[in-house]
Amino acid sequence: MALLHAREAVMARFRPMLAAHDVTEQQWRVLRVLSEAGSVEATELADRASVLPPSLTRIIKALEGRKFITRNKAEGDGRRVILTIAPAGSALIDALSPERRVIYDDIEQRFGHEKLEQLLDLLETLIDGES
Amino acid sequence: MALLHAREAVMARFRPMLAAHDVTEQQWRVLRVLSEAGSVEATELADRASVLPPSLTRIIKALEGRKFITRNKAEGDGRRVILTIAPAGSALIDALSPERRVIYDDIEQRFGHEKLEQLLDLLETLIDGES
DNA sequence: CCCATGTAATTAACGCGTTAACTACAACAA
DNA sequence: TTGTTGTAGTTAACGCGTTAATTACATGGG
Numbered sequence: 001m002a003l004l005h006a007r008e009a010v011m012a013r014f015r016p017m018l019a020a021h022d023v024t025e026q027q028w029r030v031l032r033v034l035s036e037a038g039s040v041e042a043t044e045l046a047d048r049a050s051v052l053p054p055s056l057t058r059i060i061k062a063l064e065g066r067k068f069i070t071r072n073k074a075e076g077d078g079r080r081v082i083l084t085i086a087p088a089g090s091a092l093i094d095a096l097s098p099e100r101r102v103i104y105d106d107i108e109q110r111f112g113h114e115k116l117e118q119l120l121d122l123l124e125t126l127i128d129g130e131s
Numbered sequence: 132m133a134l135l136h137a138r139e140a141v142m143a144r145f146r147p148m149l150a151a152h153d154v155t156e157q158q159w160r161v162l163r164v165l166s167e168a169g170s171v172e173a174t175e176l177a178d179r180a181s182v183l184p185p186s187l188t189r190i191i192k193a194l195e196g197r198k199f200i201t202r203n204k205a206e207g208d209g210r211r212v213i214l215t216i217a218p219a220g221s222a223l224i225d226a227l228s229p230e231r232r233v234i235y236d237d238i239e240q241r242f243g244h245e246k247l248e249q250l251l252d253l254l255e256t257l258i259d260g261e262s
Numbered sequence: 263c264c265c266a267t268g269t270a271a272t273t274a275a276c277g278c279g280t281t282a283a284c285t286a287c288a289a290c291a292a
Numbered sequence: 293t294t295g296t297t298g299t300a301g302t303t304a305a306c307g308c309g310t311t312a313a314t315t316a317c318a319t320g321g322g
Contacts (some may be wrong), residue, residue, distance in 0.1 A: 002254040003138035009261035079287045079300040119253045123133040130140035210270040
C-alpha cells in the first residue's frame with residue numbers, strides 16, 4: 001500500500017512533463033533505454049525498460065508511428081526484432097532530459113540524499129529477497 | 132523504478148491466493164475496508180481502499196454481482212451510495228485472512244522487522260513530502 | 263418556484279499489467 | 293527432409309489507473 005502511494009507520489013511529479021509531450025511513462029522508459037544503447041533487441045529492451053512483452057509490442061507501434069524509433073528484423077534470425085532510436089526520438093530525449101533532471105534533483109533535495117540512498121537500498125533488499 | 136519493482140515483488144506473493152478465489156487485489160482491499168467498517172459511503176470507501184471513483188464503480192458492480200456486498204442509496208441524499216458487506220463477503224474475508232497473515236508474516240520475517248519499519252517510515256516521509 | 267452552481271457517482275476512452283493462446287521462425291534429431 | 297520441440301513476438305481478454313465528460317441530485321440566490 002505504502003509502496004503504491006510512494007510510487008504514485010513520485011510519478012505525479014513527472015507526469016505533467018510527459019503528458020505535455022504526449023508520451024507515456026513507459027514510452028519514455030523505452031526511449032531512454034534505446035537512447036543509451038542505440039540498437040537493442042526486443043526481449044532485452046523489454047527487460048531493461050521493465051515492460052512486459054505485450055506492452056512493448058503496443059509501445060513499439062506507438063513510437064514507430066511517431067517516427068521515434070525504427071523496427072527491423074534481425075538478420076540471421078527472423079524471430080528477433082531490433083529496435084533503434086530515430087532522430088526524432090533522440091530529439092525528444094534531448095528536449096526533456098534537462099527538465100527531468102530538475103524534477104529528480106528537486107525530489108532528492110526535498111527528501112534528502114541520505115534517505116534516498118537508504119530507501120533505494122531497502123527496496124533492493126526487499127526485491128531480491130522476494131524474487 | 133525500484134518502487135515499482137518492490138511493489139510487484141510483494142504483490143506476487145499475494146496474487147496466487149487472490150486468484151484462487153477469483154478476487155482482484157483492489158476488490159480485496161474494498162472488501163477488507165467494508166469488513167472492518169460495516170457500512171461505508173462510496174467516496175469514503177474509495178478513499179480508504181485507495182481506489183479511484185471510476186474503479187470503485189466497476190469493483191462494486193463485480194462484488195455486488197457475486198453477492199459479496201450490497202448497494203443502497205443514502206436516505207436523505209439521493210446522490211450518495213452506501214455499500215455494506217454481505218454474508219458471502221464476510222465469509223470470503225474469514226476464509227482468506229489467515230492465509231494472508233501467513234504470507235505477510237513470512238515477508239516480514241525474511242525482510243526483517245526492523246527494516247520493514249524503517250522502510251515504511253521512509254515511504255511515508257516521501258509520500259508526505261511530495262503530496 | 264426556478265435557475266445556477268456544486269457535489270456524488272457513473273460512463274467513456276485510452277494505455278498498461280497480467281495471463282494465456284497463438285504465430286513465426288529456429289534448431290535438432292530421426 | 294520432415295516432424296518435434298523451443299524461442300521470440302504478437303494478439304486477445306480482462307481489470308485497473310487516469311483524465312474528462314456526463315448524469316443525478318442537492319443547495320442557495322433571485
